[in-house]
Amino acid sequence: MNRGRARNDGRDSAPRGRGRSSRSAGRSAHRHSPAGDDGFSSNASFGNKDGRSRPGWQTSPQVSVGNISKQFDHISTSDSPNQRDRHFTGTKDISSGLGKLKLEENSLEAVTPGSTELNCMHVSVSVCASLSAQSDLRDKDLNIWKPKTRQMIDAEMETGSSLSLDCLPAIDNARTRNEPSLVSGSGIKCTPSKKGSQFEPTPQKKNADHLHPGISGSVAVRVPFDICPVKTGKVVMLKAPLLVQNRMKRNEAKRQIEGQNIKVLRSGMLLLKSYISLPDQIKIVKKCRDLGIGFGGFYDPSYRDGGKLHLKMMCLGKNWDPETSTYGDQRPIDGANPPLIPGEFCQLVKGAIQVSHSFLREQSKMPSVEHVLPSMSPSICIVNFYTKTGQLGLHQDKDETAESLKRKLPVVSFSIGDSAKFLFSDKRDPDNADKEVLESGDVLIFGGESRLIFHGVASILADTAPKGLMDETNMLPGRLNLTFREY
Numbered sequence: 001m002n003r004g005r006a007r008n009d010g011r012d013s014a015p016r017g018r019g020r021s022s023r024s025a026g027r028s029a030h031r032h033s034p035a036g037d038d039g040f041s042s043n044a045s046f047g048n049k050d051g052r053s054r055p056g057w058q059t060s061p062q063v064s065v066g067n068i069s070k071q072f073d074h075i076s077t078s079d080s081p082n083q084r085d086r087h088f089t090g091t092k093d094i095s096s097g098l099g100k101l102k103l104e105e106n107s108l109e110a111v112t113p114g115s116t117e118l119n120c121m122h123v124s125v126s127v128c129a130s131l132s133a134q135s136d137l138r139d140k141d142l143n144i145w146k147p148k149t150r151q152m153i154d155a156e157m158e159t160g161s162s163l164s165l166d167c168l169p170a171i172d173n174a175r176t177r178n179e180p181s182l183v184s185g186s187g188i189k190c191t192p193s194k195k196g197s198q199f200e201p202t203p204q205k206k207n208a209d210h211l212h213p214g215i216s217g218s219v220a221v222r223v224p225f226d227i228c229p230v231k232t233g234k235v236v237m238l239k240a241p242l243l244v245q246n247r248m249k250r251n252e253a254k255r256q257i258e259g260q261n262i263k264v265l266r267s268g269m270l271l272l273k274s275y276i277s278l279p280d281q282i283k284i285v286k287k288c289r290d291l292g293i294g295f296g297g298f299y300d301p302s303y304r305d306g307g308k309l310h311l312k313m314m315c316l317g318k319n320w321d322p323e324t325s326t327y328g329d330q331r332p333i334d335g336a337n338p339p340l341i342p343g344e345f346c347q348l349v350k351g352a353i354q355v356s357h358s359f360l361r362e363q364s365k366m367p368s369v370e371h372v373l374p375s376m377s378p379s380i381c382i383v384n385f386y387t388k389t390g391q392l393g394l395h396q397d398k399d400e401t402a403e404s405l406k407r408k409l410p411v412v413s414f415s416i417g418d419s420a421k422f423l424f425s426d427k428r429d430p431d432n433a434d435k436e437v438l439e440s441g442d443v444l445i446f447g448g449e450s451r452l453i454f455h456g457v458a459s460i461l462a463d464t465a466p467k468g469l470m471d472e473t474n475m476l477p478g479r480l481n482l483t484f485r486e487y
């Protein structure tokens, strides 16, 4: 992808050298659910016909934490369509050194002797930290959620270290993927009470010790980034000022009036305005939120020289590493395997390409438009979250396989939340780049002649997200962007 680093002025640093990954394309292809399996019909709606959500989206097992479960601010509602309700919050001090995890179908218990204190706060952390598992969590977890299975996993928790459990809601992922099942979703963080011990999450570790059985010692934890923090009764939510609320409502109304339309920005570069319906935007945000707080979720990506990108990122299907500008099956910073791309996302991508084809055929009166905009089947999705100050310098997306680039398979980009000032150009030249405002629900496609166009995000236009989206998801102010590619 070779993203130039965004400086504060929105311009780029010099292009970075990059080795293109020569891995074969096949590896990731089977890793995402085949589009259509759990996707949705051609009208691009996420829900079932009766409006209810599909089970894959809403798995919600009950979770408790040993004998302290009652004390948790647990608002799990297994039938609730609202993902945010499926959390519990809490932190627990551990003063003794031994703990046991008891896992059984639809429940998880952590029995931690010597518990002394419970404070309520929302924490969700990846997998297990400071846990020396005496059994292979990976293998065991694959069975844990089978009916009637009960398992005990003895685990040693070092005194003065932290234990983090993640158990919701990516049980589906764990079933289908060979990785620890305590993956995405909410969790409980047990932190030490010992003076001088680390209360802060440990810095990320550059290996995947925690994935291997029998390795003791403290294991690093990625600090999860929650794009939709849970509203609790105790937190006073400040309402957006009236002016802002009115602007959001106006934007929403404008989008509804203008409806869907397609703009050809260049050959092979199309902008599908308001392509993603509001209900689907909401579902995408909630899904990204759940994946984002789980193992392999959002993190602060940096370049090789340590400079930070001005966004949070996670990869689905395959990992793209900004430090090396290459794709791989594991994320080097923590060994996480990228979560699968939800089938519903792939369906939306395919639908957007089909709609573009119909439009191009209609325009050109040509029976085939594949040479203008080739079809593609996504095997990679890079999810970016930009806060109000986020940006991304002009860059080309060109770390996909030589075959994918040769065929000029398009990149398909979803915008959700606040609008973005998007730049694109033949050169890495922000001053002379073309500009387009990408709004919530827009889908941008660039393939064919435009496949290697320089593009980037100059700025985020604050408080422009649809009010309905923000109200329904409690998403932080900012913009969610998903770019799909075929590896």
Ligand SMILES: O=C(O)CCC(=O)C(=O)O
Binding pocket: 001, 003, 382, 384, 392, 397, 413, 420, 422, 438, 455, 456, 457, 481, 483
């Ligand atoms: O946020 C956007 O619109 C662009 C993101 C992008 O170019 C990328 O992730 O490579």
Ligand SMILES: [Fe+2]
Binding pocket: 001, 395, 396, 397, 455, 483
């Ligand atoms: Fe890009």
